Structure formats: C-alpha cells, structure tokens
Amino acid sequence: MTTGEHGVDLLILDLDGVLVDTQDAEDGALAYLGTLMGVHLEHHEAQELFSGKKVQECIDLLEGLAHRPPPPDAVPIVRAKCRELIGSTLEPVPGVREALARVDVPMCVASNSPLELIKERLSDCGIIDHFDGRLYSAYEAGAWKPDPGLFRWAARDQGVPADRCLVVEDSLVGVDAALAAGMKVLQFNVVPVRAPHRAGVPTFSSMHALPGLVHGGRSS
Numbered sequence: 001m002t003t004g005e006h007g008v009d010l011l012i013l014d015l016d017g018v019l020v021d022t023q024d025a026e027d028g029a030l031a032y033l034g035t036l037m038g039v040h041l042e043h044h045e046a047q048e049l050f051s052g053k054k055v056q057e058c059i060d061l062l063e064g065l066a067h068r069p070p071p072p073d074a075v076p077i078v079r080a081k082c083r084e085l086i087g088s089t090l091e092p093v094p095g096v097r098e099a100l101a102r103v104d105v106p107m108c109v110a111s112n113s114p115l116e117l118i119k120e121r122l123s124d125c126g127i128i129d130h131f132d133g134r135l136y137s138a139y140e141a142g143a144w145k146p147d148p149g150l151f152r153w154a155a156r157d158q159g160v161p162a163d164r165c166l167v168v169e170d171s172l173v174g175v176d177a178a179l180a181a182g183m184k185v186l187q188f189n190v191v192p193v194r195a196p197h198r199a200g201v202p203t204f205s206s207m208h209a210l211p212g213l214v215h216g217g218r219s220s
Contacts, residue, residue, distance in 0.1 A: 011103060014174050141153045
C-alpha cells in the first residue's frame with residue numbers, strides 16, 4: 001500500500017477502540033445486557049459478536065441467542081452500564097495524542113455512535129480540537145457499518161475522492177465498510193495475534209506508528 005502526501009488526502013478514524021479506549025466497555029455493557037436476558041458470554045465472545053456494530057443490531061443478536069425479547073429500556077441499560085465501566089475518567093488510546101499531532105493531512109471521525117456521544121468522548125479525552133467539527137455519525141447518515149454509506153458521506157462532504165481516503169478501523173465491520181467504499185484501510189489492533197482480520201489489509205498495533213503509515217511507511 002502506498003500512502004503519503006501523494007496517496008492520502010483525508011484520514012478517516014473510527015472512534016471506539018481507535019481513538020478512545022472504550023471498546024471493552026461497550027462490549028462489556030452489551031454482555032451485561034446479555035446476562036439479564038439469560039445469555040452468558042465470555043470476553044472474547046462478546047468482542048467477536050459486538051465490536052463495531054450498531055447497538056440495536058447487537059441487541060437484536062442477543063434476542064436471537066436468548067429466544068426472548070430484550071427489556072424495553074435495553075439501549076439506556078447498555079449506555080448506563082458502559083458509562084459505569086468506563087469510570088470517572090476516559091483516556092485516549094495510548095499514543096493517540098502524539099499521533100494526531102504529527103499527522104499532516106485533514107482528519108475526521110466516522111463512527112456508528114450517536115453524534116453527541118462522539119463529541120462527548122472526544123471532548124473528555126481532550127482531542128476534539130484535532131477534527132474541527134469534522135465528525136460523522138451513522139445516526140446522521142442513516143447508514144451503519146458495514147454499510148459503506150457513512151464513509152462515502154464523510155469523503156463527499158470533505159470533497160475527497162474515495163481512493164484518496166485512508167480509514168483506520170479496529171473491527172471487521174469497519175474494515176469491510178471501508179473496503180466497500182473503495183478506500184484504503186488500516187486495521188488497528190492492540191493485540192493483533194488474537195484479533196480477526198481481513199487478508200490483505202495491513203495491521204498495526206501501536207498508534208505511535210500511525211503518522212509514518214499515513215505519510216508512506218509500513219505496518220508494524
């Protein structure tokens with residue numbers, strides 16, 4: 001993959017698990033809902049089942065496993081449990097602050113999360129200023145990953161052709177959306193040995209490596 005000033009005009013970043021350290025909390029909150037419905041999942045099972053997906057889609061998956069409807073307030077239950085698991089302080093993924101400061105192309109966030117949640121988490125981590133309002137929510141687009149519509153909307157809004165965009169994702173759902181949108185994609189995994197990935201998609205395990213990858217380096 002060739003990247004750099006002649007290959008990338010827009011860097012599109014996922015939120016949970018890429019910029020902010022919340023993916024385990026998201027998966028854990030959904031697993032908690034599962035226990036309320038009689039479905040008990042191990043950590044790796046919750047990760048594989050839920051990571052990157054729309055909350056309602058995850059609740060639908062639990063309904064299928066439980067063979068019973070979810071509580072009527074399932075989404076608020078998940079949101080509240082996630083906040084509890086995150087705790088009083090939210091941190092960016094290690095290396096993110098330094099990486100964002102060194103990336104020299106326009107950046108935006110494209111997430112399956114609601115827009116207000118994107119703003120809240122980026123603000124809590126102190127990194128929202130890097131994006132200058134370039135925040136794209138699937139709830140605003142009406143298209144959730146793996147549908148490529150969210151990424152295509154972000155690129156169109158920024159006036160950048162799809163093949164000049166580089167997407168950073170941690171989940172297969174996001175990777176598949178980027179590929180379907182015709183964009184370059186990198187998969188970020190802190191523990192790459194255990195993480196499922198798509199053949200041919202470069203992976204990296206340290207955010208410190210991101211600027212080099214954007215500007216022409218290789219995955220590490």
